[in-house]
Amino acid sequence: MRFELTREFLSILRFKIAESDLLWIKENILELHFADIAEILDKLTSDEAKYIYFEMDEELQADVLMELEEDVRDRFLSSLSTKEIADQLENLDSDDAADILGELSDEKIQEVISQMEDDEAAEDIVDLLNYDEDTAGGLMQKEFIQARVDWPVNRCLVELRRQAEDVEKVYTIYVVDKLNKLVGVLSLKRLLFASPKSLISDLFQGKNIIYVKTSDSSEDVVKVMEKYDLVSVPVVDLQNKLVGRITLDDVVDVIKEEADKDFQLASGISERIESTFSVWRITKARIPWLFIAMLGGTLGAQVIAQFQGGITKVPALAFFIPLITAMGGNVGVQSSAIVVQSLAKGSGQFGSILQKLGKEAIVALVNGIILSAIIYGIAFYFENGTLGLVVSISLFTVIVFAALFGTLIPLVLNHYKIDPALATGPFVTTLNDIVGLFIYFTVGMLLYKM
Amino acid sequence: MRFELTREFLSILRFKIAESDLLWIKENILELHFADIAEILDKLTSDEAKYIYFEMDEELQADVLMELEEDVRDRFLSSLSTKEIADQLENLDSDDAADILGELSDEKIQEVISQMEDDEAAEDIVDLLNYDEDTAGGLMQKEFIQARVDWPVNRCLVELRRQAEDVEKVYTIYVVDKLNKLVGVLSLKRLLFASPKSLISDLFQGKNIIYVKTSDSSEDVVKVMEKYDLVSVPVVDLQNKLVGRITLDDVVDVIKEEADKDFQLASGISERIESTFSVWRITKARIPWLFIAMLGGTLGAQVIAQFQGGITKVPALAFFIPLITAMGGNVGVQSSAIVVQSLAKGSGQFGSILQKLGKEAIVALVNGIILSAIIYGIAFYFENGTLGLVVSISLFTVIVFAALFGTLIPLVLNHYKIDPALATGPFVTTLNDIVGLFIYFTVGMLLYKM
Numbered sequence: 001m002r003f004e005l006t007r008e009f010l011s012i013l014r015f016k017i018a019e020s021d022l023l024w025i026k027e028n029i030l031e032l033h034f035a036d037i038a039e040i041l042d043k044l045t046s047d048e049a050k051y052i053y054f055e056m057d058e059e060l061q062a063d064v065l066m067e068l069e070e071d072v073r074d075r076f077l078s079s080l081s082t083k084e085i086a087d088q089l090e091n092l093d094s095d096d097a098a099d100i101l102g103e104l105s106d107e108k109i110q111e112v113i114s115q116m117e118d119d120e121a122a123e124d125i126v127d128l129l130n131y132d133e134d135t136a137g138g139l140m141q142k143e144f145i146q147a148r149v150d151w152p153v154n155r156c157l158v159e160l161r162r163q164a165e166d167v168e169k170v171y172t173i174y175v176v177d178k179l180n181k182l183v184g185v186l187s188l189k190r191l192l193f194a195s196p197k198s199l200i201s202d203l204f205q206g207k208n209i210i211y212v213k214t215s216d217s218s219e220d221v222v223k224v225m226e227k228y229d230l231v232s233v234p235v236v237d238l239q240n241k242l243v244g245r246i247t248l249d250d251v252v253d254v255i256k257e258e259a260d261k262d263f264q265l266a267s268g269i270s271e272r273i274e275s276t277f278s279v280w281r282i283t284k285a286r287i288p289w290l291f292i293a294m295l296g297g298t299l300g301a302q303v304i305a306q307f308q309g310g311i312t313k314v315p316a317l318a319f320f321i322p323l324i325t326a327m328g329g330n331v332g333v334q335s336s337a338i339v340v341q342s343l344a345k346g347s348g349q350f351g352s353i354l355q356k357l358g359k360e361a362i363v364a365l366v367n368g369i370i371l372s373a374i375i376y377g378i379a380f381y382f383e384n385g386t387l388g389l390v391v392s393i394s395l396f397t398v399i400v401f402a403a404l405f406g407t408l409i410p411l412v413l414n415h416y417k418i419d420p421a422l423a424t425g426p427f428v429t430t431l432n433d434i435v436g437l438f439i440y441f442t443v444g445m446l447l448y449k450m
Numbered sequence: 451m452r453f454e455l456t457r458e459f460l461s462i463l464r465f466k467i468a469e470s471d472l473l474w475i476k477e478n479i480l481e482l483h484f485a486d487i488a489e490i491l492d493k494l495t496s497d498e499a500k501y502i503y504f505e506m507d508e509e510l511q512a513d514v515l516m517e518l519e520e521d522v523r524d525r526f527l528s529s530l531s532t533k534e535i536a537d538q539l540e541n542l543d544s545d546d547a548a549d550i551l552g553e554l555s556d557e558k559i560q561e562v563i564s565q566m567e568d569d570e571a572a573e574d575i576v577d578l579l580n581y582d583e584d585t586a587g588g589l590m591q592k593e594f595i596q597a598r599v600d601w602p603v604n605r606c607l608v609e610l611r612r613q614a615e616d617v618e619k620v621y622t623i624y625v626v627d628k629l630n631k632l633v634g635v636l637s638l639k640r641l642l643f644a645s646p647k648s649l650i651s652d653l654f655q656g657k658n659i660i661y662v663k664t665s666d667s668s669e670d671v672v673k674v675m676e677k678y679d680l681v682s683v684p685v686v687d688l689q690n691k692l693v694g695r696i697t698l699d700d701v702v703d704v705i706k707e708e709a710d711k712d713f714q715l716a717s718g719i720s721e722r723i724e725s726t727f728s729v730w731r732i733t734k735a736r737i738p739w740l741f742i743a744m745l746g747g748t749l750g751a752q753v754i755a756q757f758q759g760g761i762t763k764v765p766a767l768a769f770f771i772p773l774i775t776a777m778g779g780n781v782g783v784q785s786s787a788i789v790v791q792s793l794a795k796g797s798g799q800f801g802s803i804l805q806k807l808g809k810e811a812i813v814a815l816v817n818g819i820i821l822s823a824i825i826y827g828i829a830f831y832f833e834n835g836t837l838g839l840v841v842s843i844s845l846f847t848v849i850v851f852a853a854l855f856g857t858l859i860p861l862v863l864n865h866y867k868i869d870p871a872l873a874t875g876p877f878v879t880t881l882n883d884i885v886g887l888f889i890y891f892t893v894g895m896l897l898y899k900m
Contacts, residue, residue: 002660002674031657031658032658033658033660033678035677035678035679039677067679157642157643160642160643161643164639164643167639169681170637170638170639171621171681187620188620188638188639188642189614189617189620189638191642192607192610192638192641192642193607193610193611193614207481208481208482208483210452210483224452226702227485227489228483228485229485229517229699231619231621231681231698231699248681248698248699248702249679249681249698252676252698252702252705255702255705255706255709256705256709259705259706259709259712259713260791262709262713263709263712263713263716263787263790263791264787264788264791266713266716266717267716267783267784267786267787267874268780268783268784268787269784269787269788273788274788274791274792279809279812279813279816282788282809282813283813283816283817286784286813286817287817287820287821289780289784290777290780290781290784290817290821291821293776293777293780294773294776294777294821294824294825296772296773296776297770297772297773297774297776297777298773298825298828300769300772300773300776301769301770301772301773301828301832302769304768304769304771304772305766305769305832308765308766311761311765311768312762312765315758315761315762315765316755316758318754318761318768318771319750319751319752319754319755320747320751321754321768321771321772322746322747322750322751322754322771322772322775322883322887323744323746323747323748323750323751324747325772325775325776326743326744326746326747326750326775326779326879326880326883327740327743327744327747329776329779329879330718330739330740330743330876330879331740333717333718334717334718334719334736334739336717337713337714337717337718337719338714338719338723338724338732340713341710341713341714341724342724359729359732362729363729363732363733363736366729366733367733367736367737367740370737371737371740371741371744374744375744375748378748378751382751382755424717426780429776429779429780430776433772433776437772
């Protein structure tokens, strides 16, 4: 059965911790899946979590540590001594250890590394720290299984058994030559059913091997693993030597982070933030966008001020200002959202920009005709037929313009290697507000013959 | 080396197809990775694609077929006879075959099924068609590897070799009892290094087995696989019998679709659409939101109409209408985006609503103070100190209200099991527009003593 964490369970547990009821904790907590234990520790105080954590065996500790929520883990680690941190790192996969270490100050990193007993593990971690977080090098782990192409299967099995101790999840064996250059892959399934005397060179697949370079961006890694349906991908250095592997579960995190970032950029938040972050950090990520919107609003005020005479004569013109700006904003956001997503999928590099614009224009015409017909009736009811005409003609024009801007801006941003998700946010809405107001009042002045 | 598709390569290929240069095609196309071949076929006409497709061997055909873009594949399949479709389905994994079949009419499904030669495969597919697309049953495949808990390793190897022929990617062996009930899992790595005479019951892991039920929703499957870091998860029926497995690559698609849907909902698009869809389908997904926005705009017009006297006396009040509505909209979208994401992560069910509201209120106060101080100066410059006060006081109030609405609405929607991403879109902006206008003009009337 799957474990479900309840408030009741938590209060019982708290009571048992206060009582130091180790037997109960062993039977009811330590027997659970590591992900469930982590979920429980997330809800406890640092002291309570520490009490349970140090009752677990090393392997379980490592698994639980990596499953904790980031801020809980940071708090937990900062309550440990450098020696204790060093001990924990030795049980982790190299990529996880490097990620955790990367969060500490340079000074503390040195201290922790010097306290590590396993020199090889320490070396791996130090090596990984050299890579940029957002590259294949920053994502990869040093734990993988490799076989030499000239080995027979039985030798391979002996060597693999030794290597496999360090590697938790084995999907594919990477085949290298004498110079440690990647020459192919071999599935565990194939090896399992091979005769002991056959050679790796007869079994392995050396055609169309998919790999990434340490310097490839994490987005490229995602694209490659998705395109080629891989659960793990080998990483090679500049000399084509095998140096690591990246597994799909690490890449799923990148995919989710990318989606979150796009969603937030489109919502006018400049940095990936979570609701647990500090007020100041949240404000810093949000206020720049509000400045842009305020600047836009000020320019909008300027536009309306130019047409002050119109409003004095026909105050009802002011009634429909929010309608015009809201419609321009919404249409623009819709159009840009579609473009942003098709760009994110990597499609469309062949589809011509004109084609996209053409389709958006048709959709905008259809929407524009339907909506401006309706608004004519509404505005007529508010004032008279002239206002009806002003609002419906300008609404139609605004919808078409907003759709074109909404399509063009992300394409242009993308061309200049700026994240197009930027466009779905305050950018497009602000621009459309200003253009919309200008169209609206110009049409108004013309039709009212002012 | 990774293959890069260029325009030049495409035109050469088209020329070679026209020339029926099979030798060139064999050497330059059929030797590529299936994902690359699919990318190429996506760009060709149906006839060109068919020409290349039927030069490939069955296994390659199946791989390429599943990698084609959805609309290309639909077009391609509709150009085949039912017999040809049946032949293609037999080479696919059961879940892929069921997905493809599910797109056809009931009549055509029956025809295709009756033309299939492999009865077992046909039965598997028919069975899968019974499940809802958005459940574990709809995601699972019938190809998996299972071992009986009472088998010795050498018997297991013999049986697995037979089973493994049908299963492309093997990650984990599922261990069942005599009644076919799932009792545990066994990693391939463990089996590889086990002595031939040991029993599966000594090797397998029977504690904390993670599985899903056929009726579980696909979102639950995603959550389980993410939480427990799985590359594949076994699926059991109501009687706990093993009936299928779901692999992480299928779930990655669900994750991406979910993220896309949220992004689009937040952008005011009611259905997951792609830029390749028809104008009518795109319009249908977009126009309901524009109606909501237009309705909001009309209500806004009503609010302003109530304060017509104020605008006649102080026309400059109209200048800042777009600023007030834009700021309310942007703040609301920012606040709701953060809540929507923390809800999507499944976090926060323990965190109290009051706590979230409190933090948002503080962020809003900070933003409100900074921005309304600046706008005071701007509005002063436009008209005078009174307008400065009106705009800055109402901007401050609007920011605070918008932040609270933006936080509350997604929480309320979520409570009533409605997708909270709805809130980040036109909903919150429209509501904030109306409330904002009301606040602005009320403050204006008060300060101008009208």
